[in-house]
Amino acid sequence: MKSVTLKDVAKAAGVSYATVSRALSGSHQIGSDTRERIIKLCDEMGYTTNYVARSMVTKRTGLIGLVVPSIDNQFMSELAYYAEMSARGHGYNIMLCNSGPDLKQEKTVVKLLLSRQVDGILIVPQSPKTYENIRAFTDQVPTVFLSENLRDQPQSYVAVDNSRGTYIGTKYLYELGHRDILYFGRRHTATHQLRAEGYIRACQELELTPRFFNSELSRSSITGGYQLAKELFAKPIDYTAIFASTDSNALGVLKAADDARIDIPGRLSLIGFDNISSTALPRIELTTVEQPKRDMAIQAVDMLRDKIENGTQGYVHQILMPTLIKRSTCRNLNEA
Amino acid sequence: MKSVTLKDVAKAAGVSYATVSRALSGSHQIGSDTRERIIKLCDEMGYTTNYVARSMVTKRTGLIGLVVPSIDNQFMSELAYYAEMSARGHGYNIMLCNSGPDLKQEKTVVKLLLSRQVDGILIVPQSPKTYENIRAFTDQVPTVFLSENLRDQPQSYVAVDNSRGTYIGTKYLYELGHRDILYFGRRHTATHQLRAEGYIRACQELELTPRFFNSELSRSSITGGYQLAKELFAKPIDYTAIFASTDSNALGVLKAADDARIDIPGRLSLIGFDNISSTALPRIELTTVEQPKRDMAIQAVDMLRDKIENGTQGYVHQILMPTLIKRSTCRNLNEA
DNA sequence: GAAAAGGTCGCAAACGTTTACAGGATGGCC
């Protein structure tokens, strides 16, 4: 239980513990013979450096706080995977916090992370209000926002080009012969405004009339999409394709369509956004717009590292390109 | 950037910093008037206690290391969600590490976690070899294994009753009229041996002959199950139901069946194990055996807390009950 | 009214490192 300290191996080696510290840190201020002797001794005695003591003096913990609304969400867990791998590769460890659905908890965990002396924070915001919610802390520690566009907010973030995502998606539908495309889902966060905008822009170029079906859908869940789609399918269907603002919503649409015996893609084409892993499942095979989660995570930690290690100030926005993933839920109307 | 310390507020309050520390810690060794004055002052000055300094003297970090093969896996991310929530509710934070597929990395992260001075480790092992892989560390820090049965190993763990899970699953199939049930998938870890045993036990009671189809499937992935199932469906089908050792495998079977135009559940019934969230998706609706992930996570952190806070020694095994989730992939043969 | 008891608070040590500074030894150079 009692772990061995620098002092212990110093005594065993017959040197001061400063020397041991130097041997381990790879300082060149030490004879190579003693260095090797000490390193071997550390190995034998099972010494591992105590990070908290080190942090005490270096004032750096090598910790990155990762706060996500909830890690049991495919999108976030993928992000978390790549973020952790990348961070650890650069000598950082991840402290994970779920911020849940309410702002109070989000604020609490961020405060907690500060107490923990993390070197930086990576946060995927739970709502548009997140920004002002944690405003008081973001200037105390390097912070980068993940996956949400903050638009004109003075914050650093990395996100996909959401507008372009819906743009290429509706263009694809157009190429397939669709002329009546319904946009389904959320619109009231910055990200979703952009997605709606991309759709509108494509419609204008293609001389289509944009059409929306949405309510105050606060979270992009399958059940939320399902209930909303049930309302939708109670009315006559005078469109040939649905662009869902989110894969989760699309999955809900799929379920409601199956309930209503509406054939997808036979009668109705469907396209989503995010490319969460469920979309690739057999019998689902949802056509969707991919967010490059791996790149996003890696770039986010790079951005954060830059702030931490180089003290880079200012707000940088990293926008990544989305790609279209063609699967089986869109029908080509040109082929009779 | 420069955060305010105990000393700062002590100076402002005109007391020694020991007094401030006591005011915050809720010690009764202090006048209630000064306590309130100090607490208000701390609030105004924005003081938050520095956990690393505290850890230095208390020799407790309030950190729990969570190591999972990979967090971008539905089963583990659900586990992680509940573990983090529960841990934080008890004053602990989670340090997340992916151990990846190879043992070397697993060992590395555990060592790292020790260096980080975590109070305890929660680990879902990546393979049966994990136990001996990290044996050297598990007696240096409280450790509990999650989701994997270690059987006679001297380690604490929480897991479902895997044997009972397959037992109730095959009994269910029997009740539905199935007499030829094929067990599909992994068998070579302790957990999967138990699952196979439960199946065999049920077969014996019901006077069925157990039948297996599996190879050296090392990981329970969808694609692994898919490829294996392709082999299977190349041969004649002389059974009416498949019990897949894992939901992921079951999903692979589903895909292969669709490819081969084998109707599920019309021609073949299918049941899985784990109840990962994908199984509830529209068009999938896989009947499966649920691992109570929430309870498992909560019990695991409780167990760990007991070891940490009470210094409880010895190895305790917590076995939770699985439940059957009836969905749409099993056909009732009794109904003509 | 004095002693005991109890309540508040300050002093200082300790936790395990890193690192600036100083000191000692060694070697080279003239």
Add this chain to the structure above:
DNA sequence: GGCCATCCTGTAAACGTTTGCGACCTTTTC
């Protein structure tokens, strides 16, 4: 042989807390 530079190592301070101990003051008790 003396001096300087170089190389190596030790000393000690510092990081921000917690906490045992002792000191002081107030109150109680006989």
